[in-house]
Every structure is written in C-alpha cells, then in structure tokens.
Amino acid sequence: MFEVDQFVADCRAAYADDSSHKAVREVAARAVSDPGQVLQGLGEPQRAGVHTLYHAPDFTILNVVWGPHMTLMPHNHEMWAVISVYTGREDNIFWRRIKDHPDGLIEAAGAKALSVKDTEPLGRNIIHSVTNPIPRLTGAIHIYGGDFFEVDRSEWDPESLQEEAYNVEKIMGLFEKSNRILEMS
Numbered sequence: 001m002f003e004v005d006q007f008v009a010d011c012r013a014a015y016a017d018d019s020s021h022k023a024v025r026e027v028a029a030r031a032v033s034d035p036g037q038v039l040q041g042l043g044e045p046q047r048a049g050v051h052t053l054y055h056a057p058d059f060t061i062l063n064v065v066w067g068p069h070m071t072l073m074p075h076n077h078e079m080w081a082v083i084s085v086y087t088g089r090e091d092n093i094f095w096r097r098i099k100d101h102p103d104g105l106i107e108a109a110g111a112k113a114l115s116v117k118d119t120e121p122l123g124r125n126i127i128h129s130v131t132n133p134i135p136r137l138t139g140a141i142h143i144y145g146g147d148f149f150e151v152d153r154s155e156w157d158p159e160s161l162q163e164e165a166y167n168v169e170k171i172m173g174l175f176e177k178s179n180r181i182l183e184m185s
C-alpha cells in the first residue's frame with residue numbers, strides 16, 4: 001500500500017542516512033515497482049500540474065503530472081533529482097553546455113525514455129528537457145535534494161537554446177496551457 005505520509009517519512013529517513021540520491025532512489029524505485037498502489041495513493045491524475053507532496057529547505061517531493069504531448073524546455077535544477085514514473089511515459093533529452101560559449105548555448109548529449117516503473121537519478125549538474133510522448137496524462141514522482149522552489153537556476157530557450165533565468169510562472173503557465181488543450185479535446 002502506498003501512503004503519501006509514509007512515503008515522505010521513508011524518503012526523509014533515507015536522505016538522513018545518505019545525502020546523495022542513492023538511498024532515496026531505492027525508496028522511490030520500490031514505490032513505483034507497484035504503480036497501481038501509487039495511483040491509488042495519489043489518485044488517478046486528472047489534469048496537468050505540479051503537486052507538492054513535501055517541501056523543506058533541504059528536500060522536495062513533487063507529484064508531476066504532464067499533459068498529453070507536453071514538452072518542458074531544457075532546464076537545470078542545481079541539485080540532484082530522482083524521477084520515478086508511475087503512469088504513462090516521460091522522455092528525457094539530456095543536454096550539455098557548449099564549452100566556453102559566450103551565450104551559454106547547449107547541445108544534446110543523450111536521451112532516456114522512462115516508462116512506468118522506471119526510476120532515473122539525475123546528477124546535480126544535469127540539464128534536461130522532458131516530453132510526454134503519449135496522448136494521455138503521465139504521472140511521475142520527482143524528488144530533489146534541496147529546495148526546488150527557491151534555488152536560482154537556468155532554463156534554455158527551446159528554439160535558440162540560449163540560457164535564461166528559470167521562470168517558475170512561465171513553467172506553471174505551460175501546465176495550464178496543456179490543461180486548456182485537454183479541456184477542449
């Protein structure tokens with residue numbers, strides 16, 4: 001059985017034991033090994049959005065629901081992350097900075113398609129973009145080794161690939177835009 005309070009407590013205990021992503025990753029992987037239980041515990045996703053399950057200055061747990069075919073531009077986190085998919089699919093493109101580029105441009109460096117039950121750790125310096133490639137909602141638990149909402153970080157324009165300051169409102173707007181499309185369909 002998946003219960004949010006117990007999951008948060010297990011993650012916090014793992015993080016206290018090991019401040020890298022490793023122990024937390026194990027907890028998350030165990031949870032999504034039974035995705036039906038996670039769906040029951042969190043509720044079947046109804047709309048795109050970012051739902052905070054836990055938020056502290058040193059640790060954040062989010063339930064991220066991606067709209068159908070939604071894409072989030074390249075961005076970094078400045079802290080480690082663990083992504084565990086419990087329904088749908090999440091395709092990640094990984095990017096790297098082009099060495100010494102004056103505009104902070106990036107180039108694609110790899111990709112990983114995450115399916116239900118998959119757990120992927122992202123290192124502190126990772127830059128990724130995310131696409132939900134399927135015509136329905138995708139749900140994933142995202143865990144961060146820091147304060148997801150307070151740390152200054154970057155996003156990259158999806159067309160020019162130029163570095164900009166991360167804009168939380170703009171990103172939340174993308175989720176709402178996705179919901180408007182969902183409501184019209």
Ligand SMILES: [Fe+2]
Nearest residue numbers: 075076077128
């Ligand atoms: Fe991210």
